Amino acid sequence: MSLTGKRYLSHRGYAIEKQGNEALVEQLKKELTVKPRTNPMMFQEEVTAFPVYRENQQKLYLPKNFGLDRFGVPNVLQMEDGEDCPNLIFNGIIRPNQEEPVQAFLDATHDNKKMGGILSLPCGMGKTVIALRLSSQFKKKTLVVCHTEFLMDQWIERIEQYLPTARTGKIKQKICQVEGNDIVIASLQSLAMRDYDSAIFKDFGFVVLDECHHLGAEVFSRCLPKITCKIMLGLSATLKRKDGLSKVFEWYLGKPVFTIKRKDSEVKVLVERFYDPHPEYGRELKLWNTGKLNVARMINKICEFPPRNHRIVQVLKKVIEIEPNRKVLILSERRTHLQDLESLLRLEQFVSIGYYVGGMSKKQLDEGSSQDIILATFQLASEAMDIPKLNTLILGSPVSSIEQPIGRIQRKKKEEREYIPLVIDILDEFSIFERQAAKRIAFYKKNEYEIVDKVKDQENQQEKRRYTLIKDDDEDQ
Numbered sequence: 203m204s205l206t207g208k209r210y211l212s213h214r215g216y217a218i219e220k221q222g223n224e225a226l227v228e229q230l231k232k233e234l235t236v237k238p239r240t241n242p243m244m245f246q247e248e249v250t251a252f253p254v255y256r257e258n259q260q261k262l263y264l265p266k267n268f269g270l271d272r273f274g275v276p277n278v279l280q281m282e283d284g285e286d287c288p289n290l291i292f293n294g295i296i297r298p299n300q301e302e303p304v305q306a307f308l309d310a311t312h313d314n315k316k317m318g319g320i321l322s323l324p325c326g327m328g329k330t331v332i333a334l335r336l337s338s339q340f341k342k343k344t345l346v347v348c349h350t351e352f353l354m355d356q357w358i359e360r361i362e363q364y365l366p367t368a369r370t371g372k373i374k375q376k377i378c379q380v381e382g383n384d385i386v387i388a389s390l391q392s393l394a395m396r397d398y399d400s401a402i403f404k405d406f407g408f409v410v411l412d413e414c415h416h417l418g419a420e421v422f423s424r425c426l427p428k429i430t431c432k433i434m435l436g437l438s439a440t441l442k443r444k445d446g447l448s449k450v451f452e453w454y455l456g457k458p459v460f461t462i463k464r465k466d467s468e469v470k471v472l473v474e475r476f477y478d479p480h481p482e483y484g485r486e487l488k489l490w491n492t493g494k495l496n497v498a499r500m501i502n503k504i505c506e507f508p509p510r511n512h513r514i515v516q517v518l519k520k521v522i523e524i525e526p527n528r529k530v531l532i533l534s535e536r537r538t539h540l541q542d543l544e545s546l547l548r549l550e551q552f553v554s555i556g557y558y559v560g561g562m563s564k565k566q567l568d569e570g571s572s573q574d575i576i577l578a579t580f581q582l583a584s585e586a587m588d589i590p591k592l593n594t595l596i597l598g599s600p601v602s603s604i605e606q607p608i609g610r611i612q613r614k615k616k617e618e619r620e621y622i623p624l625v626i627d628i629l630d631e632f633s634i635f636e637r638q639a640a641k642r643i644a645f646y647k648k649n650e651y652e653i654v655d656k657v658k659d660q661e662n663q664q665e666k667r668r669y670t671l672i673k674d675d676d677e678d679q
Contacts, residue, residue: 203229209273210261212280213404213430216269217261227262231255234264234453238420238445252420254450256427265453266317266430275314281432284342284407287384289367292338300332306460307336311433319459320414320436320452325609327462329437330360333410336435337385338365342407345429349390349416353585355564357387357412378402390416393425400428409434413585414455418447426454439606468616469608469623471646473655474517476510477631483507486633495634504630505539505599514598515546517626518575521594522552525621529591530575533583533607534598540577543598547575558582558589583607590614596626602638604645625651 203226207219220227237251256263269276296304303321310316323329337344348354354372361370371379373388380386380402409429414436416422436455441448478484482503487496504510514532522528534540537559544555556570558578570576571589578587580599584606590613597604604625611623625646629639646653 205273208278209269209276210278210280211266211269211276213400214256215263215427215430216266216273216276217263218269218273220257220260220262223262230262230264234268236447236450238447240445252423254423254426254453263427265426265450266434267319267456268453270315270317270456282404282407283432284340285405287341287343287368289369289384290338290341290344290365291367292335292364293366294331294364296331296335297328300328300335303327303332303460303462304335304339307435308339310456310459316456316459317432318434319456320438320441322438322441322458322461324439324462325606326613329412329439330357331364333412333435333437334360334364337408337410340408340433342433343383343405344385344408344410345388345403345406345431346385346410346412347388347390347393347425347429348412349422350560350585351389352560352567352582353412354387354389356588361385373398380405388429390422390425393428394422395424398428403429403431406431407433411436411451411455414438414451415441415443415448417451417454418443418445418449423450423454426451430454439609440603444603467650469612469625469646469649469651471625471627471651471653472517472521473627473629473643473653473657474513475629475631475655475657476513478507478509480507480509483510484632497634500633500635501535501599504635505534505536506542510628510630511539511542511546514543514596514626514628515550518547518596519550521624521626528574528594528621528624529589530594530596531583531589531592531607531610532575532577532596532598533580534577535580535601536599537579539598540579544577558587580607583610588613593619593621594624594626597628597642600628600630600635600638602641604642 205218205226206222210217231253234255235251235253238249240249254265303323307319307321310319321329321332346357348357358370361368365385368384369382371383371386373380373386374392378398409431411417411434415438417426434455436451441458487499488494489496518530532540532543540557547555552575554574556573556576558567558570558576560579560582562570576589580601587610589610592611592613595607595611608625627642643653
């Protein structure tokens, strides 16, 4: 269907006129109403479709980059370039491997059909520094959106380090420090849930969305129409969402303009298979009314099962006996699980143990991260952890996505490492957890990690011997 009338780009998004485009408008509304993909076998809250367009009587407002991709450069530009900020002076040196993504993004901003995009970079690449370098080159009032208080504080620290003359403000709940500041750090939750005066966002010429994969969620996506500006940058190490809604933030921010996948294959994976027929561990739990798996309760049972926790501690003990200077990160979905593991570790005379979980102050996190064994939640370790000394990762509870956690033990350059990075994968051999493990194993193989799986290796050897015996019998006949 062809479009008639003018095309507009403003802070509300990319707009087309409704009159004369009635059939096209209905088609676009249908396309821009999305619904999260769910696993029919697992219990989840009922999901509903939601729109990612806005409208008034005259116009239909589309996500900026959806409109640019579909209908091209607009006829009418109703968007300011943003307030000039000469105080954004970069005080530092970017590494050679950071120069390429910086240039790729600059090139994208000069393309009127992109006006920015996404940088997909692995942990340890220095995404924050890259974004601040770009801000210093644009010298426009900058908005940085973060989904946790911890990340907001981390950004403020980096700004003080790399843009020391910049004036910094914050948007969070009732706090709205925009006027007179060069860079404003904003809470994603506050932007999504609160209605701030739309006029305060018109002075921004550059918007950075940290961990932008969160913006596919219905609630968080609400912030995007409020903060649309000319140049927008999305940052994330993992763009793929399980619910299939990665397209939502790409419609607003654009496609990745630069992607790096970590090429460091020097990782050893120790697979520890575990199964116990005990009813408190190895059985599927289902909801009586739907018959779907109650995965949350099954994870609780796994994490609470003493023999499994003892196995985790004993495996770590053997590793430390051989390589005593290892710095260990133990991850779990459950805080109570971390507490149980701490108790067992202390019984084995481990004393240098700290925590890294949500709700801790910066001082507490710094104290926790200074220990030899760090107990952390997957959520915080996936997106808000910078501890270069780590070289050992224990997957204490079952998950399928592990790219970011593994990145936490690959921060040091190869020539600076005392030990090869080690992943200890506790593989639960039943139900959905076996399928999750298969995804992890596939990831290890894809990245050419060294996998040590004694049980599997023994099975393969037995199969090989069986095959040899059968072959010998056939030849004798």
